[in-house]
Amino acid sequence: MKYLLIAPPLAFFFAISLIPLVYTVWLSLTSTNIAGGGGWVGFDNYARLLADTFFRQAYGNTVLFVVIGVAAQYVLGLALALAVHSLTRGQRLVRLAILLPLMIAPLIVGFIWQTLLDSRYGPVNGLLRAVGIDPVAWLTDSSFAFISILIVDAWQWTPFVFLVLYAGLRTLPTEPFEAARVDGASGWRTFADITFPMLIPASIAAILLRAIEAFKLFDIVFYITGGGPGGATGTVSLLGYFTALRSGNMGYGAAMTVVLLLTVIAIALTSLLILQRALSRPDLSGEQAFARRQSRTREVEHG
């Protein structure tokens, strides 16, 4: 009977998730073209990917966007979460202000930042000029275009990291902090020994979710640079889209998304492994600090 009960959601799950996944993998093993035709090619598409300079560049860009972008967003999000958590007044207002970019559609974000970063009319270069700095080719120089995408992505998604970490901070037990205060620990020691270790589960969740999203980076790049100049800001998602849906090379485009999927799976599993190990270590879960505090309390009670 219990199997009958879960059958409908399972069927739904298969229909919307597994079938498209299996279809995509099958597609990646064919030369299917949107205009029709194409047949089984085995792993030829994957072999071609290895030699494809555009794919290699897009893959490298994607990994760099994830590594640099998510790291920067984590540091900023953590700093914001700690700062807002320590506020005694106006937390709600500040929280709302920080979360605003998260509520804007990525294409609108792209439009806003394309305007801001325009080298001739954009206010960013206007500010630079006002302080005597030469205008920067934010979107037309390969290096700066890459940095621009990182900045825009951070502007939109740091609030998400902030949200997760801030929620994590609010759920931390108070005992370890009381113990630290009794011990006379400095603010830095409290952060390094208690806050940060106890935030590791929330941190890994935030980083994992952001990394998964960042691997799919598309909208902002699509609008602001279109992957240029010369592929400098292209991502696998963008290239897969253009290959499969603009050029009509469905099989090859599918192979790109499967490689992206495998990469995300590998990273997700690694993150989960790290998380599991972290949670099994008392020193990283706040238990050690809590135990120290109890031990010290006992010592005080026993004279």
Place this chain on the structure above:
Amino acid sequence: MQSRRRRPVWLAAVTAALFVLSACGGTATSQNPSASAAGGRPFEGQTVTVAVGSFMSSGVTMFQDAWEERTGATLEVVEIPFGDLYQRLFASFNTGAGQFDVAVYAANWIPEFALADHILSLEPYYDQKENWDDVLPKTQQIMYVDGERYSVPMDGDVIIGYYRTDALENPEYQQRFEDEYGYALAAPATWAEYRDIAEFFTGWDWAESGRDGYGVLEAQGPRDVGPFIFTSRAAAYAANPEVPGSLFFDPETMDPSVDNPGWVQALEDWIAIKDFGPPEMSTYGGGDMRGNFVAGDYALGIDWADVGIIAQDDGSSIVKGKLGYFVLPGSNEVWNIESGAWDEFDDSQQAPYLGWGGWHGSVAANSDVPDAAFDFLNFIDSTENAFQAVTTPGTARNPYRVEHFEDAQAWEDAPVAYQDPGPYLEAQLDSMDHPNAQFDLRIPRAGQYFDALDQYVQEALAGNLSAEDALAQVADEWDRITDEAGRDQQRQLYRGLYGLDD
């Protein structure tokens, strides 16, 4: 304590699993001629669904009410983002999902859709179409596949040049230019002259606007109209009038022409012209180019006829009444693929390029209401409605009928209120009637060929590859695409475009 430690792991695991799973993530028989003209409401109760590229939709919807009133039918217009139009139409044709009765799309795709039997031959309807003879010959030509017409025209596309008359026709600047370059300043006849003019007008306030002007504005951005603009330049060097059909491929072997010295010269020119435009030019698509050209200080520009129309809008344009027009420049040297050498000509050899081919409408082969579908297409292509559309800003419909070019005064009186339309119409007509005018690549997988061209040309524009290396890579890709599609089939179709016998 135990449960508190487990929860994040499970949450993360479920999240990851959900991501993993989601990351992938009645044939018509009747072909009766147009009936609405016969009177009454002949299609009462029928619904015609029209799929149209987004920025062209107003050229269709502006006639919706009138047609519905006249026929009793209902029109449903589905706007599809321009970039997704090709794949959405194919998906619909192949799967029947989101079925359309009418598709409004690029003329370049007509052969591909017709050969796959996705669209109807409209020959049975054309017998009674009254204004066919007024369609420009080049536009007529691209509607045929195997001797039958498969579309109704709505637009005529040819890429032309624009210049600012307050720059090129200023006597003081003309004198300075002649002193500096040794010849008279005028609309450029060759790409070398075009470059000189662009250089001359870069970096100083020739428009007296209080800011430095630029010599040129072209759409060089990725994944947009760049390949069309670049091809319009390459045609001058690579479309040899003595060797018809040699612009894209060798029509004998289907070996790509794209890596020959003519194309390389064009790409070197295009890379060099970046110095005379704004930095953002390398990111501009067609829309960006048009909006900026009419609002800024650029001496030269290349585009379809759209800039001319947009320039008439007082709200967004500062160039109304300051535009000159020219047939795209040519070259005195043109590459000959047969001799493998440059042919020298006394006069500049122009090769106006009919890039994109214009918007056309076809009736889907699986439409249940083909008569009503054709009737709607015929209605929006009626002589009166076609003129109204091409003289209304924002429709993306450019002149394509003889009468569109005959009465300049009508353009001044039309909604667009075109200021001095004569030269504008003349440049288009001269381009389309030019004996060496070049059709766009109209064979299956044309999109793939152009995407490959775009990718490598972008690398060259960014300085990552030389022009020669970039185009050599394009040629390799074009060979691969040709082999994948079937070289013999592609060769036959390509030769057919140029009327070459096997």
